[in-house]
Amino acid sequence: MNFIKKITIFLLFISTLNSSILHYKKYELTGKQKGNTLLVIGGIHGNEPGGYFAPSILILHYKILKGNLIVVPNLNFDSDIRNQRGIYKDMNRKFARISKTDPDYKIVTDIKKLILSKDVDLILNLHDGHGFYRKKWENVIFNPKAWGQAFIIDQKNIKTPKYFNLGEICKNITKKINNDIFSKKHIFRVKNTKTKFHDEQMKLSLTYFAITHNKPALAIETSKNITKLRTKVYYQLLAIEEFMNIMGIKFKRDFELNENNIARILSDYKSLTINKRFKIDLNRVKPFVNFVPLKRNGNKFTFTHPLGAVIKYKNFYQAMIGNKKIFKFKSENFDLSPTKPNIIFLIDGKKRDVSNEYNVNIKNSFKILPIKNVRVNVIGFSLIGYKDESNIEISLSKIQKKYSLYKDKNVFRIEFYDNKNRYIKTILAEFQ
Ligand SMILES: [Zn+2]
Structure with a gap:
């Protein structure tokens, strides 16, 4: 092996180390009638499951009749399935600048392109934030520094023809959705971080990148202090639907929006097909399965759920739906046969x-x-x-x-x- 070859192999090795394992998925729900386009981004923070299970429900259970909905449910997929904020550090602080060697480089670069694409009219970035946002300090949970149950805007207005008045839009939406909340604690408010003047950290964020490129964007934060996932997802969907209403995006969903139905949907993990040769119902599978026939490398795991992924550990595999562990399996290695006999x-x-x-x-x-x-x-x-x-x-x-x-x-x-x-x-x- 000559020296140049050695260097190439070394660089290849480095470059695989320096990139995320899983890229996000993008789903386009297009109405028959033309109209505005909403981009919903979930999962930028892996320990905020409301922020990625809500968009997975949009994908599986909504139909768009007029306008378009683009959904990225799992922006930070490697972190989502590990239930960690950011395994390569906070992705939401990488939008002002990012090094080419950062594992999130490709994801951040790709989502920036999508954010700036001319068809996108408004962007929502979904989170579960700490506490409950209040204008006045009440205690460690309810205070001006908290993020939960709020629409987070970087500034009230931006220079763009459509949806420039983010402050007003969000205020109107809080008025509507606050009629459908379960507890006074959960009342939604608008939090203006006044990023340009006050918030150095938020200048690195996804929404600030968008608005400084004249794209209307904001974050929806439900609260980490709401313990039930179904409740957080309910609030996310309630808010997203109101944005669609404002944008004239007409939709249908195949269930009535309430917590019980959301709980039922959240517990449906759908199926996993391995190398198109073995299909497993993830709602019924045992917690551990041994001797699953796999190739040594390059296996294709196909999930019907948008948040499905397999994490490979040293001597076993773990199938995940978002941050939920579905089942563990061990493999037995085989080559795949090219024959397709009549059975x-x-x-x-x-x-x-x-x-x-x-x-x-x-x-x-x-x-x-x-x-x-x-x-x-x-x-x-x-x-x-x-x-x-x-x-x-x-x-x-x-x-x-x-x-x-x-x-x-x-x-x-x-x-x-x-x-x-x-x-x-x-x-x-x-x-x-
Ligand atoms: Zn977050």
């Missing part, structure tokens, strides 16, 4: 092609018809002398229940391998 099951005596399925329902028993050059492994079942478990009628009583993938049901993994011991796929057999 036929006899389910309760009836033949069925399940080649393209991830799971099958079974009443009494199943038998997998033998496939040339394919080995079948039913996890939890074994018969002495058989390596391939096709062509054997298997009923629930023949499988050890402790191997069920899910907590609530009798659901077992059936794995398929080719003749080079490369992994083909997993089908789940669910006994009804």
Whole structure:
């Protein structure tokens, strides 16, 4: 290896160290009728879950009829899934200047471009802030230095044709949403940080970057002192909807906005598909799963929930939805097989092609018809002398229940391998 090559490899190594692991995701909800565009940014601070679960609900449960909603639910994704404010330090202090070697460099540069794109009319940056903002000092929780339950503006007016009067807009919104709050403590107020004159720290923030580039922007802060996530998310959604109303963005949601419904939605973790070969229902999976067939590197984890991610530790993996730990798993390494065999099951005596399925329902028993050059492994079942478990009628009583993938049901993994011991796929057999 020559010297130049060595240097390149060294630089590559450094550059991977110097960048975040996960980038944010961007979702565009576009109405059939043209109109204004609202950009909602969540998750800039990883320990403020109201700020990222609320936008995930916008993505999953709202439909835009007129205008546009762009949602970035997880700006600081590495920190969100670790429930830390900023694992590479405070991202919201990197908008005035940022070093190219900063791990957040790409994220901050990309979101700045999105903020400045000409289609974006207004930007909301979502937080859960400390305490409850009050104009006068009452105590350590209720005081002028607190951030919670407030719209944070850097100044009352900015020079731009649309939505220039941030102070007035926010004041009007507080009047509306304060009719729908649960407790007097939770009353929303407008906090003007007068950043230009008073606040050196806020000059480094996302909203100050936006307004100094003539883009209307502000932060919505619910309170860290409100303990229930559902309540914080309710307030975020209440406020965001009011901004959409002011902007003439028409929307529909598939649930009535109240805490119970939000709690139900928050507890739906949806599914994870691994390398397009194994699909797991995250609402039912056991807390720990062993021997998940994975490649050594470069596995593709696809979540239906916008806040889904897998954190790789030294000898296990942890699946997350935002800051919630869903399940832990250990892998067994295989190469992936390029073959896609026809897989036929006899389910309760009836033949069925399940080649393209991830799971099958079974009443009494199943038998997998033998496939040339394919080995079948039913996890939890074994018969002495058989390596391939096709062509054997298997009923629930023949499988050890402790191997069920899910907590609530009798659901077992059936794995398929080719003749080079490369992994083909997993089908789940669910006994009804
Ligand atoms: Zn924050």
